[in-house]
Amino acid sequence: MSEYRPAEFEEKWRERWEREGVYRSKVDWERPKHYALTMLPYPSGDLHLGHWFAMVPSDARARFKRMKGFNVLFPMGFDAFGLPAENAAIQRGIHPWKWTYENIENMRRQFRSMGAMFDWEREAVSCTPEFYRWTEWFFNRFLEGGLAYRGEALVNWSESLQTVLANEQVIDGKDERTGQPVVQKLMSQWFFRITQYADELLEFDEMDWPEAIRKAQTNWIGRSEGARVAFTIEGETSIEVFTTRPDTLWGATFMVLAPEHDLVDQLTSEDQREQIAEYVAAAAKASEIERSAEDREKTGVFTGSYAQNPASGEKIPIWIADYVMVGYGTGAIMAVPAHDQRDFEFARKFDLEVRPVITSPEGVVDAAAMTEAYVGAGAMFNSGPIDGTRCTDSKGRSNPAIAAAIEWLEDHEVGREAINYRLRDWLISRQRYWGCPIPVVRRADGEYETVPDDSLPVELPQDVEFMPTGRSPLKSNSDFMAAVAKDGGPAERETDTMDTFMCSSWYQYRYLSPGYDGAPFDPEEAAYWLPVDTYTGGAEHATMHLLYTRFFTKAMRDLGMFEDAATVMRQRGRDPGRIFDEPMVVLRNQGQVLGGERSGDVVRATGSTVGNVLHADRVEVVGDAPASCEPDEMVGEIMRRTENILTLTAPDGGLMTVEVEPDASIDIPGIDGVNSVGQLRHHLEVQRMSKSKGNVVNPDVWVDRHGADVLRAYLMFGFDWAKGGPFDSGGMQGVARWLQDVWAIGTTPPTGPGDPEQEAMIERRLHQTIEQVERGLEEFSFNTAIAALMAFRNDLRAALREDHLGDDAWRATMDVMVRLLGPFAPHTAEELWERLGGDFSVHAQEWPAYDPEKAAEDTVTLVVLVNGKVRDRVDVAADVGQDEARTLGLATEGARRYIGDSGPRKVIFIPARKGQEPKLNIVV
RNA sequence: GCGAAAGUGGCGGAAUUGGCAGACGCGCUGGCCUUAGGAGCCAGUGGGCUUAGCCCGUGGGGGUUCGAGUCCCCCCUUUCGCACCA
Known part of the structure; x- marks a missing residue:
């Protein structure tokens, strides 16, 4: 027996795995495939514990899938565009290229110590021209396909810096770095028509995604059914509103426009102009979250104009208020104070008419006595043609009152049924340098045209100067700016770059063939590997990244980008079916490892x-x-x-x-x-790791101390993976002991003859363990998988101490146990495998087969309960039936104590199920 | 504010379809051993009591059930997301 010294073999195995290409993944139509993907990291500079926590369990599962017979693709890359690189450039004068590439180099090196089975020949880095050439190419296709367009959107604008700021750079309406004030300003930018896919994105059939993510996306999309209604203003203008409650149209007593609404200027009367201007300016300073907070006191200003309620024909005043958002619906609402709480508060504050149109259970509602809006069911009144119609709690046309109102609107051509989404089109323009260029030029006549595919990529110029203000240096780079239109005329290059979510929306396809230059991906590879079978990453990406990548895949499908891959699939006898509808079949989220402040x-x-x-x-x-x-x-x-x-x-x-x-x-x-x-503050304050709090845990330190396998195993054992939690170095000791024990067991053959009965017990426990470990890995329950291996270690060690195992039994047990260990502790398993005489590599071995018969116990304990409380136990045959259990159970001492002369009132037998003992509940 | 998720010993966490709550590990207690360590081995460890046994116990309150950590209703707390951070 030797001591467990991982430092003596971990590096050796990593070198050999690399040298022999153990983790190279190649298309092999003879074998089933498994595409395991973990969200690509941002190259922040250091590989921290969070990366280990996210990736190590995914690696263990990918290894398990491989041993189960799948041909596994497990790639890695870098999401390399983004704001931090640009901040480094501004603050420290390092060029984003240099900063990013140095970080990537460093992280690649750190990645090695993890011992993961990444196929580095599939690496893709989003800021390389070979990658972003295709990001640009996608933009061109989307534009051709009508999925990209130019529109207006609000940005955080710093007047003093003359630049746009990211949300995270704005705190309390000021630039967090310089303290300069920030306002909301409309700016013309590029959008993707994700809303066109809103309904399809609401479908999650056949997707194994967490319920929480599906709900988050469903709410994000925010589909609501209702109607669009036109309100005319004196003259020809009309204001269109979206409402989910067209039935209450007769109760609309005023209108409210968002302060940024196009018509505000036109509708403002001279005597109101000053007040309106003031209010618009104030609203620009507040963020959307602040504005939509419901407990906020309502504010607003009358424009001086009136619109005509198309139903009642009455003139109603038009106000502006910041509780109406320009980005939702049409940016204007009809206000029905009697039946909408926000409108009610506004009406009471500014003394506007409240006109009920739905009866409450008490009958007709008295407007003057109302203290809050009535939002319940009832019958319509005060509503002309739809008077008397029943109004239910349901939404859309299934509510008779809404259906009647929509019919009336359509008959009179003043409105129509409409569906509105909270989801807005995807704003992809960023006023930044360090992002993928948008391949368009603006001609002298102001029109935009795309850069032809054969001129892609539009490359980011190297020679740029970074402004302390954060303004994009592209704007002042004359070489970059100068361009030629297709007709040979002068043109100006687009200086906005793309949202980095663009890159992460399709990187899973680039991994398939990162060097391929005929298309974003090689159809031969795509046909085999797609779609992604397992995707893992943080839940914080619930709505944006995961919605964008789903949209991207659907758009790619509709633009015919998977046709070639589908053809190859058919040639191979595989039916593409609907597999290009969604990018990832199974999604699981991990939590965050936090720093503990003790x-x-x-x-x-x-x-x-x-x-x-x-x-x-x-x-x-x-x-x-x-x-x-x-x-x-x-x-x-x-x-x-x-x-x-x-x-x-x-x-x-x-x-x-x-x-x-x-x-x-x-x-x-x-x-x-x-x-x-x-x-x-109480003991064990848990918080994010950050340099300022001094609670950052460096994985390298722990690898040096215990070895990579111990850190890997601790990260999988010590937490509920989906939840995360505080890092606790004490907990690592137990994992270290486990691997030390496994090492000692695996390197110490027994000397005695063994005991057949005990050997059978160990075999039984071994097969139970196979089942538990396998289930744990399948279900992302890594902690219980390792717990099962630890429990087996306990039994095995006790048996060996008593000389219960002979050499043959020990060898047979080791053969299985070391393979079970492979996914969790790849280095240790490999070293033990070799010492036990196995062929290289343990990671290319088959997963041990679980045999239920070998795992089955002969006898089980019948749990005897009285009124649901455990009172006794009795050993019975494993296949005990109801009658026998009843007889044995009622005869136990514990049961007899409670059963009076009258006998039991009722006896319920719960037969043994997998992992659970049979039970007998006696009701007295 | 809106939306989502979660709450179990001193701690991290188990508990499969409503069926022995606390697996596994840390810590702690006692003992052993020793070349004395950030070591190892053995045993114990939810709380309480009048301790052959009994009572209480999964954030709080109520309910359904033979049986509830698990299902239903109300409340409290915490975490996450909220559109230019990735």
Whole structure:
């Protein structure tokens, strides 16, 4: 037996895997394929623990799939365009190319120590001309296909810097870096028509995606059924509104336009002009989230104009208010204060008419007495032709009142049924340097035309100067700007670049053939590998990235980009069916590894003691805890806080309870103003790792200390993968012990003859373990898979200690166990496999076959319950039937204690199921 | 504010279809061993009690059921997303 010294073999195996191309993935139509994909990282500079946490379990599962007989593709690359590179350029004078490439180099090197089975020959880097040539090419196709267009959108505009800022750069209406004020400004930009696919994007049939993601996308798309209605204004103009409640049209007593609405200027009367201008300017300063907050006091200004309600024929005033968003619907609403809470609040504040048109359960509603809008069901009144129609709670045409209103609108040609989406078209323009150029030029006549495909890519110029303001350096680069139109005339190049979500919308296709130059991807590869079978990544991408990539795939399908791949598939006898409808079949999200800050506030609480509890009327955060406390005083570190109950460490190491009175004064020197109980920090504060908090965990440190396999196993064992949680180096010790034990077991052949009965027990446990590990890997439950292997280690070690295993049994057990270990601890498994005499490589071996018969127990424990509480147990045959179980169960001591003379009222037998003992519940 | 998810020992977390709550690991307690360590081995470890046993226990309150961590209703708390961060 030797000691477990991973440093002595991990690097050796990584070199050999690379040298022999163990992880090269090649098309092989004889074998089933599995495309495992993990979200590509941004090259921020260092491979941190979060990357390990995201990628190591995906790697383990990809390895498992390979052992199960799949030909696995598991590629990796970099999402290399983006703001941080540009910030580095501005702040430190490093060119984004250099910064990004150096980071990529460094991360590639760090990636190696993970020991993952990435096929690096498939690597794709989105900021390389070979990659973004095709991103540009997609833009051209989308434009041709009518999926790209120019439109107007609000941007965060800094007047003083003359530049556009990202949302994250704006804090409280100011540029977070320079403190310069930021306003919302309309700007002409490029869009993709994702809304054209809104309905199809709502379909998730045959997709194995988390419910949370599907809900997030469904809400994001926000389909609502209703009508568009035109309100005429004196003269020819009309304002179109979208409403989900056309039935309440007769109750529309005013209109509200978003401050940015096109017609605001035209509708403003002279005497209102000043007020309106002021209000529009103020609204531009508020963000959309602030504006749509419901508890915000309603504000608005009357334009001075009136529109005609097409139903009642009445003149109704037109206001502007920031609770109406220019980007939703038509940017204008008909206000029905009696039946919409927002409109109601607005009407009460500005003393506008409230006219009910739906009866409440109490009958006709008295407008003057209303304190809130009535949004329930009833019958229509005050509504001319639709009076008396029943109004239900349902939405769209299934509501009789809405159906009647829509018919009336269409008959009178003042409106029509319409579906509106919250989803807006995808704004792809970014006023940045470090992104994929948009391949268009603007001719002298102001029209845009695309750069022909054979001139792609439009390359980013190397020689640029970065402004401290953040303004795109492309604008002042005359070589880049100068272009020639197709007719030979002068033209100006587009200086906006594309949203980086463009690159990540199709990178899964570039991985198939990163060097291919005839198309974005090689149809021969695509035919075999597509679609992505398993996609893993963070849930924060729920709506944007994952919606965009779905849209992209559907657009590609409709533009015929998968035709060649489909042809190849048919030649190979595989039916393409609908596989190009969606990019990824299975999606799973992992959580985040967080940094743990392991100290709570030390507080002094004073008040009155009742029993063991101190009722505190004063709590202050102090420095260190003293050795003892005064009466009616407790001092200690907060270990836990549940609402207003604090648990403090006592000077003697015990725990004390403090109940903080509602009106207690709380003093936290570090936090200004009036402090609350909720601001008190308790032990084990969990937060994101960040350099400023000094809680960043560097994976290299732990690889040096324990080896890559221990870190891998810890990350898979210590967390619910979908949830994440705080990194705890103590927890790694248990995983290290496990691999040390496995090592010791695998390198120490037994010397005794063994005990056949015990050997059978170990074989049974082994097969149970195969099943548990396999299920864990299939279901992304990595922690339970490793727990099963640890439990098996416990049994195996106990058996070996007692000399229960002979050499043959030990070898047979090792043969299986080491293969089970492969996905989790690839280096250790490889080293043990070799020492046990196996052929290179363990990762090319077949996954051990689970045999249910070998896993089956002969006897099981019948659990005897009385009224649902466990009262006794009795050993029975594994296939015990109801009658026998009933007889045995009722005869147990525990059961007899509770069964009176009258006998049991009812007996329920729950037969044994997989992993569960049979049960007998006796009701008395 | 809107939307989504989650809440289980001192800690990370298990619990398959409504069927023994706390697997596995950390920590802790006791013992052993030793070339004394960030070591190893053995045993114990949800809380409580009048301890052959019993009672309580999955954020709080109510309900359905022979049986609820799991299903339903109300409430509280936390985390995540909200369109130019990726």
